[in-house]
Amino acid sequence: xxxxxxxxxxxxxxxxxxxxxxxxxxxxxxxxxxxxxxxxxxxxxxxxxxxxxxxxxxxxxxxxxxxxxxxxxxxxxxxxxxxxxxxxxxxxxxxxxxxxxxxxxxxxxxxxxxxxxxxxxxxxxxxxxxxxxxxxxxxxxxxxxxxxxxxxxxxxxxxxxxxxxxxxxxxxxxxxxxxxxxxxxxxxxxxxxxxxxxxxxxxxxxxxxxxxxxxxxxxxxxxxxxxxxxxxxxxxxxxxxxxxxxxxxxxxxxxxxxxxxxxxxxxxxxxxxxxxxxxxxxxxxxxxxxxxxxxxxxxxxxxxxxxxxxxxxxxxxxxxxxxxxxxxxxxxxxxxxxxxxxxxxxxxxxxxxxxxxxxxxxxxxxxxxxxxxxxxxxxxxxxxxxxxxxxxxxxxxxxxxxxxxxxxxxxxxxxxxxxxxxxxxxxxxxxxxxxxxxxxxxxxxxxxxxxxxxxxxxxxxxxxxxxxxxxxxxxxxxxxxxxxxxxxxxxxxxxxxxxxxxxxxxxxxxxxxxxxxxxxxxxxxxxxxxxxxxxxxxxxxxxxxxxxxxxxxxxxxxxxxxxxxxxxxxxxxxxxxxxxxxxxxxxxxxxxxxxxxxxxxxxxxxxxxxxxxxxxxxxxxxxxxxxxxxxxxxxxxxxxxxxxxxxxxxxxxxxxxxxx
Amino acid sequence: xxxxxxxxxxxxxxxxxxxxxxxxxxxxxxxxxxxxxxxxxxxxxxxxxxxxxxxxxxxxxxxxxxxxxxxxxxxxxxxxxxxxxxxxxxxxxxxxxxxxxxxxxxxxxxxxxxxxxxxxxxxxxxxxxxxxxxxxxxxxxxxxxxxxxxxxxxxxxxxxxxxxxxxxxxxxxxxxxxxxxxxxxxxxxxxxxxxxxxxxxxxxxxxxxxxxxxxxxxxxxxxxxxxxxxxxxxxxxxxxxxxxxxxxxxxxxxxxxxxxxxxxxxxxxxxxxxxxxxxxxxxxxxxxxxxxxxxxxxx
Numbered sequence: 001x002x003x004x005x006x007x008x009x010x011x012x013x014x015x016x017x018x019x020x021x022x023x024x025x026x027x028x029x030x031x032x033x034x035x036x037x038x039x040x041x042x043x044x045x046x047x048x049x050x051x052x053x054x055x056x057x058x059x060x061x062x063x064x065x066x067x068x069x070x071x072x073x074x075x076x077x078x079x080x081x082x083x084x085x086x087x088x089x090x091x092x093x094x095x096x097x098x099x100x101x102x103x104x105x106x107x108x109x110x111x112x113x114x115x116x117x118x119x120x121x122x123x124x125x126x127x128x129x130x131x132x133x134x135x136x137x138x139x140x141x142x143x144x145x146x147x148x149x150x151x152x153x154x155x156x157x158x159x160x161x162x163x164x165x166x167x168x169x170x171x172x173x174x175x176x177x178x179x180x181x182x183x184x185x186x187x188x189x190x191x192x193x194x195x196x197x198x199x200x201x202x203x204x205x206x207x208x209x210x211x212x213x214x215x216x217x218x219x220x221x222x223x224x225x226x227x228x229x230x231x232x233x234x235x236x237x238x239x240x241x242x243x244x245x246x247x248x249x250x251x252x253x254x255x256x257x258x259x260x261x262x263x264x265x266x267x268x269x270x271x272x273x274x275x276x277x278x279x280x281x282x283x284x285x286x287x288x289x290x291x292x293x294x295x296x297x298x299x300x301x302x303x304x305x306x307x308x309x310x311x312x313x314x315x316x317x318x319x320x321x322x323x324x325x326x327x328x329x330x331x332x333x334x335x336x337x338x339x340x341x342x343x344x345x346x347x348x349x350x351x352x353x354x355x356x357x358x359x360x361x362x363x364x365x366x367x368x369x370x371x372x373x374x375x376x377x378x379x380x381x382x383x384x385x386x387x388x389x390x391x392x393x394x395x396x397x398x399x400x401x402x403x404x405x406x407x408x409x410x411x412x413x414x415x416x417x418x419x420x421x422x423x424x425x426x427x428x429x430x431x432x433x434x435x436x437x438x439x440x441x442x443x444x445x446x447x448x449x450x451x452x453x454x455x456x457x458x459x460x461x462x463x464x465x466x467x468x469x470x471x472x473x474x475x476x477x478x479x480x481x482x483x484x485x486x487x488x489x490x491x492x493x494x495x496x497x498x499x500x501x502x503x504x505x506x507x508x509x510x511x512x513x514x515x516x517x518x519x520x521x522x523x524x525x526x527x528x529x530x531x532x533x534x535x536x537x538x539x540x541x542x543x544x545x546x547x548x549x550x551x552x553x554x555x556x557x558x559x560x561x562x563x564x565x566x567x568x569x570x571x572x573x574x575x576x577x578x579x580x581x582x583x584x585x586x587x588x589x590x591x592x593x594x595x596x597x598x599x600x601x602x603x604x605x606x607x608x609x610x611x612x613x614x615x616x617x618x619x620x621x622x623x624x625x626x627x628x629x630x631x632x633x634x635x636x637x638x639x640x641x642x643x644x645x646x647x648x649x650x651x652x653x654x655x656x657x658x659x660x
Numbered sequence: 661x662x663x664x665x666x667x668x669x670x671x672x673x674x675x676x677x678x679x680x681x682x683x684x685x686x687x688x689x690x691x692x693x694x695x696x697x698x699x700x701x702x703x704x705x706x707x708x709x710x711x712x713x714x715x716x717x718x719x720x721x722x723x724x725x726x727x728x729x730x731x732x733x734x735x736x737x738x739x740x741x742x743x744x745x746x747x748x749x750x751x752x753x754x755x756x757x758x759x760x761x762x763x764x765x766x767x768x769x770x771x772x773x774x775x776x777x778x779x780x781x782x783x784x785x786x787x788x789x790x791x792x793x794x795x796x797x798x799x800x801x802x803x804x805x806x807x808x809x810x811x812x813x814x815x816x817x818x819x820x821x822x823x824x825x826x827x828x829x830x831x832x833x834x835x836x837x838x839x840x841x842x843x844x845x846x847x848x849x850x851x852x853x854x855x856x857x858x859x860x861x862x863x864x865x866x867x868x869x870x871x872x873x874x875x876x877x878x879x880x881x882x883x884x885x886x887x888x889x890x891x892x893x894x895x896x897x898x899x900x901x902x903x904x905x906x907x908x909x910x911x912x913x914x915x916x917x918x919x920x921x922x923x924x925x926x927x928x929x930x931x932x933x934x935x936x937x938x939x940x941x942x943x944x945x946x947x948x949x950x951x952x953x954x955x956x957x958x959x
Contacts, residue, residue, distance in 0.1 A: 375720040375776070379720070383721075386722070393764070394761065394764075395765040396758060396761050396762060397765075401758075401761055405757055405758070408754060408757050408801075409753060409754040409814075412753070412754055412814050415805070416812060423805075423954070423958050426805050426808070427802060427805050427954050430757075430804070430805050431798040431802045431805070431947070434760070434797040434798040434800065434801035434802070435795075435797060437797060438764075438795070438798070439794050441764055441768055441794065442794055445768060445772055445786065445790060449771070449775030449776075449786070452722075453722060453772060453775045454775055454777070454783075455778040517752070521750060521752045521755075525736055525758065525762075529732055529733060529736055529762075532732035533729055533732045536731060536732055537724075537728055540724070540875075543709065544713060544873075544874065547713070547873075549715060550712065550713070550714040551714075551715055551717050552714050552716060553716060553717065554716040554777045554778055554779045554870060555777075555779065555869050556781075557869075562780075564778065566780045567779070567780060568780055572783070573786070573787045575787070576788060576791035577790070577791045577794060580940055
């Protein structure tokens with residue numbers, strides 16, 4: 001536990017020193033990055049063994065806050081979620097060195113908030129007291145808010161950054177409001193707000209209500225549909241290593257907290273499982289459809305985070321249903337798939353966001369239709385992005401397939417037990433994941449193909465250069481981790497047994513052993529695939545050794561002067577599929593009819609908008625705004641009035657105390 | 661039995677291009693022609709393997725990797741399919757998921773290679789390919805779920821070994837759905853026409869316009885393997901309930917594969933292509949059929 005405390009101290013020290021030295025860019029970066037990297041390495045060294053062990057490591061410090069105690073606990077669940085946090089913090093910090101090399105802003109402030117975000121994420125995941133947890137949770141929200149608006153005022157996207165910041169702040173505060181209510185109800189009769197002391201039976205509301213509150217509050221952070229509105233706004237405007245950290249690690253704290261509270265609430269009901277399964281499927285499907293329709297690379301990645309959070313939610317749903325129906329394999333493999341997907345998603349989404357940042361760094365744009373042909377200009381970034389794209393589409397031989405396979409196996413294993421309900425689960429999960437996988441393939445061949453393949457669509461893209469070696473090194477580490485996870489997941493999976501035992505309250509050894517033997521064969525297939533590809537490549541080279549390899553123009557079916565503008569664009573590529581989801585995407589077309597004998601030049605526009613934002617959040621915001629305007633007379637800004645309010649409150653409280 | 665699996669793999673690797681001959685001969689018969697010689701696909705493969713390569717200057721290494729990955733993935737997927745009751749070389753719970761996703765990997769690289777040329781035509785083909793495959797995927801996986809529920813087995817080998825004659829109507833539905841998916845995934849009429857000469861209307865063929873020489877040979881070979889692969893899944897449904905002997909299953913299975921090729925030829929000779937905008941409905945029909953089959957199996 002002292003290791004964790006030292007890691008936390010390193011983050012704090014790094015952040016504060018960076019702030020103090022903000023006049024010198026070099027020193028601020030050194031302190032900020034140094035603190036984040038050293039602290040994370042220390043943390044990884046601590047949390048790797050803790051994630052596969054059974055024990056609970058505790059630390060308590062005297063703290064004089066009512067109901068609060070500064071107590072941290074590190075069990076397998078916390079340690080598991082610490083892994084992506086530490087990994088992405090370290091890599092993001094290293095990446096930042098290259099990414100912000102030429103930034104003219106005060107990097108000391110940036111690194112202060114960066115370290116603050118890491119620190120608060122670690123605290124949120126290890127806190128064992130509700131008050132401490134909420135404070136960490138809010139610090140996390142605020143520091144990430146300052147990070148994502150860090151480039152405010154930069155160039156033309158100023159209004160977009162401001163709006164993204166506000167949307168994020170409002171969404172996250174609404175989530176926290178649910179959490180306050182949750183903990184108030186939960187701690188109603190309990191003497192302290194330590195997680196160990198809280199139980200569902202002592203709460204002032206039925207467990208189902210508490211579950212819904214937790215789902216709303218934590219689901220906002222995680223990005224479940226329809227609470228995901230902030231993700232597609234926030235990720236595109238944030239600096240790329242911040243997007244990677246937020247999407248790879250921060251949204252996972254929502255999943256962590258949901259699991260933690262479900263542990264507090266005790267035995268779940270069947271409808272919790274169905275709710276999670278339904279929300280998971282809806283999030284995954286809607287996320288991937290919207291990802292497919294995007295024209296901005298980081299917006300596409302943000303929607304794909306919604307998709308992957310959905311897949312994780314689906315896994316949690318399977319786990320809960322397995323628990324309720326007493327099917328150990330379904331419960332174990334459902335949770336195991338969800339947890340592995342948490343880790344896998346942080347690896348490949350971190351990779352993709354960091355490479356998207358490299359693209360932005362090199363070309364100044366993330367607009368898909370302004371890019372193209374980058375594979376020949378930036379072969380390393382392009383190849384690494386390809387790894388991420390294959391992994392996130394859930395394709396073998398990479399790690400995305402492993403977790404999706406586990407989820408399908410869970411559903412299939414469940415269906416081996418008799419019961420129409422379980423057959424239905426298997427059908428829903430396999431058909432659903434199949435469709436989602438197919439759409440993800442479409443979305444990521446689009447992202448990869450339009451950005452990196454073909455011909456450059458703008459001069460900027462044609463002049464792109466490979467990025468800073470530290471940026472490449474961070475991206476490469478994540479790609480290597482993706483391959484490693486895929487090839488060695490069979491060895492890692494049984495290590496999750498203590499964690500899963502705690503989640504499911506049954507022995508998970510047997511189910512994990514069976515799944516691991518399947519994963520071992522899959523890893524064998526992965527290795528065989530790599531080998532076979534190498535073999536065919538050699539064979540091809542040998543065949544062509546003495547032959548001519550002519551370099552010609554692309555065959556244009558007889559047309560001799562093709563230009564880069566004639567290539568398929570992002571929206572034309574996605575059109576056959578997005579056309580099928582016109583209703584969901586709320587597509588609007590503006591196509592004025594040509595008039596007159598000689599028509600003027602015409603404009604054609606097409607927009608799609610997120611129904612969660614326009615149908616749910618926009619009316620809610622209007623309602624809140626109306627209330628705020630109504631309350632405004634009370635906020636006059638005069639000190640005398642505020643003193644009066646305080647005095648009146650005191651009087652009222654005294655009267656209340658006197659009467660009762 | 662494992663020896664039979666190896667024999668099946670060898671037969672598949674060798675005889676897969678012959679399926680195309682059978683289809684072409686059938687179509688020639690309906691057209692009143694003699695058709696190309698039986699060994700024509702092999703001759704074409706050898707011809708291509710002996711040629712040099714012309715490569716677009718727009719392309720990168722992804723263009724070269726496309727055919728290689730797709731043939732490697734398809735060949736590996738072939739190790740996972742049983743032929744009737746002849747077991748697959750490798751079987752484990754959930755292996756059909758790996759099978760479907762290996763085909764997905766092949767598709768990812770084929771599509772990327774097409775986009776790498778920067779050609780509008782190939783972009784169009786790629787875009788249609790990902791649309792159709794995304795819609796075919798749920799039907800394919802659901803068909804496996806139906807068979808898994810019907811037999812209480814979780815690997816393809818176990819699933820086909822336990823398939824009984826009592827499955828009746830559900831199996832018929834699954835067979836029809838798999839046939840629809842088979843035609844779609846192999847780019848045959850009524851989804852795609854391999855003989856068309858109009859780039860605007862092609863799907864699979866248009867994606868490979870720029871490939872030449874050994875690369876093109878690999879693509880054609882991978883396509884033949886894929887047809888064999890999906891064909892075995894299709895004929896396994898009617899074959900395995902009736903034949904319980906491994907050797908007989910191998911023999912009858914190979915015959916059935918060629919019968920399937922004749923069926924494809926008959927379909928191609930007697931039907932027209934569907935309009936592109938109708939294709940999603942066609943694949944949705946396959947999905948609905950499997951869903952109905954699931955209800956039948958669940959009773």
